[in-house]
Amino acid sequence: MTQPSLITRDLTIRFGGHVAVNAVSCAFHPGELTVIVGPNGAGKTTYFNLISGQLTASSGQVIKDGVELTKMAPSGRAHHGIGRAFQLTNLFPALSVLENIRLAVQARAGMGWRLLRPVSHFRALTEKAEHYLEATRLTARAHQPAALLPHGDQRKLEVALLMAMEPDIYMFDEPTAGMSLDHAPEVLELIAGLKRDTSKTVLLVEHKMEVVRALADRIIVLHNGELLASGDPAEVMASQLVRDVYLGKSEDAA
Ligand SMILES: Nc1ncnc2c1ncn2[C@@H]1O[C@H](COP(=O)(O)OP(=O)(O)OP(=O)(O)O)[C@@H](O)[C@H]1O
Numbered sequence: 001m002t003q004p005s006l007i008t009r010d011l012t013i014r015f016g017g018h019v020a021v022n023a024v025s026c027a028f029h030p031g032e033l034t035v036i037v038g039p040n041g042a043g044k045t046t047y048f049n050l051i052s053g054q055l056t057a058s059s060g061q062v063i064k065d066g067v068e069l070t071k072m073a074p075s076g077r078a079h080h081g082i083g084r085a086f087q088l089t090n091l092f093p094a095l096s097v098l099e100n101i102r103l104a105v106q107a108r109a110g111m112g113w114r115l116l117r118p119v120s121h122f123r124a125l126t127e128k129a130e131h132y133l134e135a136t137r138l139t140a141r142a143h144q145p146a147a148l149l150p151h152g153d154q155r156k157l158e159v160a161l162l163m164a165m166e167p168d169i170y171m172f173d174e175p176t177a178g179m180s181l182d183h184a185p186e187v188l189e190l191i192a193g194l195k196r197d198t199s200k201t202v203l204l205v206e207h208k209m210e211v212v213r214a215l216a217d218r219i220i221v222l223h224n225g226e227l228l229a230s231g232d233p234a235e236v237m238a239s240q241l242v243r244d245v246y247l248g249k250s251e252d253a254a
Contacts, residue, residue: 005030005201006082006169011050011060020046022225023060028169031198033191035212035233036205038222039245044205047222048173051203052084053077064169083167085158085175093147097138097157100146102129104164129164136160136190152183159190170194173205188215212237221245 004027011024021043028034036044049055051062053074062069062077069077074084092100105128133139136156141149149157155175162170172191176184192215195202206212212219212233219237220230223245229236236242 002029002031004028005065006051006203007061007063008047008051009061009063011047011062012058013046013050013055014058020225021050021057021222024222024225024227025060026220026227026230028201028203030168030201031195032217033195033202033204033215035216035219036203036222037207037212037219038228042222043225044222045173046225048084048171048203048205051077051169052082052171078165078167081168082171083162083165083169084171085162085173091146091157091161094145096143097146097149097153097160098126098129098133098142100157101132101160101164102126104161105129105132108165132160132163135163135193137186150183152179152186155179155183155187156190159187163194168200170200170202172203174207175204176208176211184211191215 006028007026009025011021012019013021024043024047036047038044046055050057053069053072053076057070060070064077064080064082067080069080069082072080078084092103095103102125105125109125130139130142133142136159138153138156138160141153146154146157159175170191175187175191179187188211191202191204194200195217204211204215206215216233218231219233221228221236221242228245229239229242
């Protein structure tokens, strides 16, 4: 087994008297796609927020490749390779799809907003952006304003922007939420494809059991903020404890 890329140790957050995430200790490994499941209000999104830095833990630790990130702002964590997909908050709606991806490539290259660069740099950035465009099957949309993309393609653009940042840890919170059945498989395929690069770790929060079955190498189950189970998807889903608190309900909903 490889060294874990990401560890949470006794990770806890309290909101007043309510413990939303309670002493969750878990390790995530490169080349592995872990799906985080649990009933509504179990603490899944809060756990994600604690890892990506939108929330700061009351106690416990977040450690990425041996570096403690627990108190770091989201930007610092991103710099350390934590990449979380957001619904296009980092998008320039009037710019084209290609230009948006190129800006993400440029940000990753550390060139910020300096526009006076040799043409060769610009060409290299464009080539890289075109690579991500192709990888996410958005080539036909390259020159459309990002704001005018259909919903399914917007989600693909989110994946492209995240790929352009070259994170070590990819985090997706319900990536197919609100998406039509036609587009969901395309986005899921992109996410499944990320772990072909075995240096990458993928974390997913997901409710839909068919998505969990299709993608998960491993699942962890949160319940009332606590880690209830972790392991092989089929084994965990078959366990009586998990069926009692979660899967019975979820199978109906899926
Ligand atoms: N900022 C906050 N202030 C107070 N309570 C919060 C806050 N954020 C989350 N909570 C509470 O923490 C608990 C866990 O919420 P969270 O959104 O993480 O659950 P979840 O598993 O992602 O649920 P869902 O599947 O419905 O999205 C809930 O009881 C929620 O009300």
